[in-house]
Amino acid sequence: MDLMHHSSTFLLPTIPLHHRPSLTYALVVLNQTLPRFAPLLWKHAQLRLCADGGANRVFDEMPLLFPEEDASDVRRRYKPDVINGDMDSIRKEVLDFYRSLGTKIIDKSHDQDTTDLHKCITYIWDFAPDANKSSLCILVAGALGGRYDHEMGNLNVLYCFSSLRIVLLSDDSLIYLLPRTHHHEIHIQTSVEGPHCGLIPIGVPSRSSTTTGLQWNLNNTEMRFGGLISSSNIVVGEKVTVQSDTDLLWTISIKKL
Amino acid sequence: MPLFFPQEDASDVRRRYKPDVIKGDMDSIRREVLEFYASLGTEIVDKSHDQDTTDLHKCVTYIRDSASGLDKSNLCVLVVGALGGRFDHEMGNLNVICRFSSMRIVLLSNDSLIHLLPRTYCHEIHIQTSVEGPHCGLIPIGTPSKSSTTTGLQWDLNNTAMEFGGLVSTSNIVKEEKVTVQSDCDLLWTISIKKL
Numbered sequence: 001m002d003l004m005h006h007s008s009t010f011l012l013p014t015i016p017l018h019h020r021p022s023l024t025y026a027l028v029v030l031n032q033t034l035p036r037f038a039p040l041l042w043k044h045a046q047l048r049l050c051a052d053g054g055a056n057r058v059f060d061e062m063p064l065l066f067p068e069e070d071a072s073d074v075r076r077r078y079k080p081d082v083i084n085g086d087m088d089s090i091r092k093e094v095l096d097f098y099r100s101l102g103t104k105i106i107d108k109s110h111d112q113d114t115t116d117l118h119k120c121i122t123y124i125w126d127f128a129p130d131a132n133k134s135s136l137c138i139l140v141a142g143a144l145g146g147r148y149d150h151e152m153g154n155l156n157v158l159y160c161f162s163s164l165r166i167v168l169l170s171d172d173s174l175i176y177l178l179p180r181t182h183h184h185e186i187h188i189q190t191s192v193e194g195p196h197c198g199l200i201p202i203g204v205p206s207r208s209s210t211t212t213g214l215q216w217n218l219n220n221t222e223m224r225f226g227g228l229i230s231s232s233n234i235v236v237g238e239k240v241t242v243q244s245d246t247d248l249l250w251t252i253s254i255k256k257l
Numbered sequence: 258m259p260l261f262f263p264q265e266d267a268s269d270v271r272r273r274y275k276p277d278v279i280k281g282d283m284d285s286i287r288r289e290v291l292e293f294y295a296s297l298g299t300e301i302v303d304k305s306h307d308q309d310t311t312d313l314h315k316c317v318t319y320i321r322d323s324a325s326g327l328d329k330s331n332l333c334v335l336v337v338g339a340l341g342g343r344f345d346h347e348m349g350n351l352n353v354i355c356r357f358s359s360m361r362i363v364l365l366s367n368d369s370l371i372h373l374l375p376r377t378y379c380h381e382i383h384i385q386t387s388v389e390g391p392h393c394g395l396i397p398i399g400t401p402s403k404s405s406t407t408t409g410l411q412w413d414l415n416n417t418a419m420e421f422g423g424l425v426s427t428s429n430i431v432k433e434e435k436v437t438v439q440s441d442c443d444l445l446w447t448i449s450i451k452k453l
Contacts, residue, residue: 115427115428144341144344145340145341145368146368147368147369147392147449148340148366148368148369148371148394148447149369149392149393149394149396149427149428149429149447149449150427150428152394152396152425152427152445152447153394153425153427153428155421156421156422156425156427159421159422160422160423162422170344172341172342172343172344173343173344173345175344196343196345197345198344198345198348198349200345200348201399202348202398202399202421203397203398203399203400203401203420203421203422204399204400204401204420204421205399205400224399224400225351225352225355225398225399225400225443226352226355226356226358226399226443227356229348229349229352231311231345231346231348231349231352232311232345232346232349233345247421247422249348251343251344251345251348253343253345
């Protein structure tokens with residue numbers, strides 16, 4: 001079974017030059033309060049999308065993260081490449097503002113079968129050449145909080161696109177999928193994340209999971225909702241390994257800096 | 258609590274909203290808060306030796322096993338603050354309602370409420386349209402569902418399979434004042450709470 005490496009270098013001020021794996025980041029902003037490190041994610045991303053009302057958030061809240069600067073300058077600097085979605089939340093003046101700056105507007109209001117996040121991921125998937133898909137990592141701001149059915153729909157997107165690296169981010173935590181098809185090495189960036197972590201068997205029970213590097217390691221351990229799930233765990237050291245018979249969600253706390 | 262009653266004196270509000278019990282591993286409660294409520298007669302149950310269960314788990318166990326003077330024949334536990342914050346905590350709280358599946362436990366945030374629909378029953382959900390809805394969802398959180406059936410939703414399920422990685426019923430809409438659900442597995446029901 002192949003090894004898959006993970007590292008939250010997108011939370012570091014600069015990504016080390018020879019860091020492996022070398023990833024290309026895309027950022028999707030959903031319609032929740034921007035995390036305080038949103039400008040950092042924006043800086044690391046080569047493609048920036050707003051899902052519908054996420055554009056309102058960038059318009060309203062980016063200037064708040066730079067209170068000493070002129071709001072218009074901040075808005076011009078943080079201009080999304082694409083706004084995608086069913087357009088039922090974005091304010092008209094926000095849409096007009098970004099359209100006038102050259103942002104590509106993709107109106108999917110006819111498509112009520114998928115969530116705005118799903119539409120954005122599909123767009124990125126279609127946009128990225130096949131050769132680059134394995135080095136792509138999609139950062140999603142605003143996937144948690146708000147309506148709970150939305151949050152569950154966003155978690156489901158991780159499972160629907162299990163061959164893509166997608167990281168859901170809030171102010172407090174990050175979450176990504178560890179597909180069962182690989183052994184996993186998670187390199188902990190202790191300056192920005194941890195120590196609280198968890199491994200969550202959403203959707204299907206796990207008959208056997210094994211870890212190293214945690215305070216309470218799993219050892220061929222069964223996990224399921226209604227029984228044991230690994231929450232309130234602690235990372236000990238800088239490397240965690242995970243292997244499991246099912247897809248697991250990895251979550252780790254983000255430090256308040 | 259005093260912030261909800263800005264015209265009143267904070268001490269009066271605090272005395273009026275005095276918890277019966279404070280329980281948990283006590284690593285977050287501030288000393289002056291603990292002493293204030295202890296002096297008012299709140300029962301303090303210090304479970305700092307028990308690191309195997311979450312604070313919510315400890316409280317639900319206490320309610321189920323120990324709380325005296327409580328009519329338990331028709332008990333419903335309302336939980337405030339179960340969502341948001343650290344994601345592993347949130348999942349641990351969801352797991353508590355799955356583990357105590359024979360108890361009615363409702364998780365509440367400003368935006369949504371969640372409770373379990375155990376597979377052992379057919380369910381009738383009477384929608385209080387003045388305070389909740391219309392956005393809702395049915396989530397097969399722990400196991401795939403081979404067959405779920407509903408009435409009263411915009412996108413009803415009809416012997417439909419649901420699982421993570423496939424179809425999960427989110428962004429659904431309640432269409433009638435009564436929603437019925439039956440399923441071969443435990444489902445989470447969630448509905449939006451109206452901003453009043």
